[in-house]
Amino acid sequence: MLEEIKYLSVQLPEDIRRQLEAGYFSKAVKLINRRLEGELPRALRKCLELQKAQLPIWEAEYPVSYEEALAVLCLNIRDFTGEEFEDLIEQGVFDWIYSDGKMYFIRTFYENLLKVRHPVTDRLAVPQKPEEQEEKQAVLNRNMNDMKEQGGNAYRIHIRSTLKVKGEEDAGDRITVHLPIPNAGTQVRKIRLIGIPTDAVIAPEGFESRTVCFQRPYIKGDTFTVEYEYENHVAYTEPDPGMVEAKQPDFCLEEQAPHILYTPFIRSLYEEVVGEETNPLLKARKIYDYITLNVRYSYVRKYSIIRNIAEYAGINQKGDCGIQALLFITLCRYGGVPARWQSGLFAAPYDIGGHDWAQFYVAPYGWLFADLSFGGSSHRAGNEERRRFYFGNLDPFRMPANSAFQHEFTPPKKHMRQDPTDNQYGECEYGHRALKADEYEIKHEILEICRIPWEGEKR
Known part of the structure; x- marks a missing residue:
């Protein structure tokens, strides 16, 4: 499919x-x-x-009309005017489309202003709580400092994910549910699945898009739960361009239609960003710097209705974590630097939610990390040290379920997925159709997260 x-x-x-x-x-x-x-x-x-x-x-x-969007902004931002609204639209701050010839805005248009802390939010009628942002900054900064001091960091994380189906008209039909679980890879070890039914199908630990699959007759209000515990051990690295080997591998360099394609735009952007550089580590660094300094974070529509994700990021100069990661992967691959996808959950003491990032390979260092959106948010916060940290490194607050982009499940789905590119929140289908995203809901919960001794060597 x-x-x-x-x-x-x-x-x-x-x-x-x-x-x-x-x-x-x-x-x-x-x-x-x-x-x-x-x-x-x-x-x-x-x-x-x-x-x-x-x-x-x-x-x-895109359900929000022009008039509704303006009303929301006037309600939440002091002294907001229609002229300001038009100016923000011209700046490309809001994502919108035409529907029957009229402008409609994306459902997250207002949340996006708050997420990126646009200057207009200084006039919020109800100001945001700065202590919440300060807590997040403190956790990330403390981890960065710990990793630099001791060579790495490690956490044991215990998560429960519950998916609930809302409808009732298909009761009795056979339902198939896939829920994401940890994928053993670069940083994850000692995965323990808890209370999984014996008839569930569990993908192998190294499977590229790892899930637990439930198949049974649907009962009204049915819920599906997975619980798991794992350890995340992440090493700190400061790769030296002078140590890069002359011979580099040739895997993970292929195109993958429709989102990883070496189009004329991608080729031109690469030449502009990388120029005559030949060192693969410095190539990746130039691409990382360009994206984190120039492509602003923005909530976007579902990936399934973006025709080319990497080009979307480069042409619109905006995108969320996955869109930025795909632009990085595409440019790296075009430049001969192996790169691949990694995604799942960001699971920290203060938050849990879906997240995407990238890996790139440089011998002799092997697979290194690049989190473009965390690098970009560090830049917006004025923290250059942390922006540079997320090139080559990653914090241990992750649950990687996917190590490949646009990869099929096992067992495979019969109908097209709601998100055919990735899997962070699960997928459902009946025998005769797939469930839409608004027909089920999923909740991720951190049951326990604790720091443990890091088991590794300084890279």
């Missing part, structure tokens, strides 16, 4: 593309249906089928 995602890189017919850009979705569907009735090249047929399936997601992601 995931193999078909590559067809999103096929160009849409011009008449359909124009209707979509203007937000006339019903007219676009009509045109798509007419095209699908005739003979078409396989790649174009698959592209149109995927585009048609995505249209309800577009409408769900």
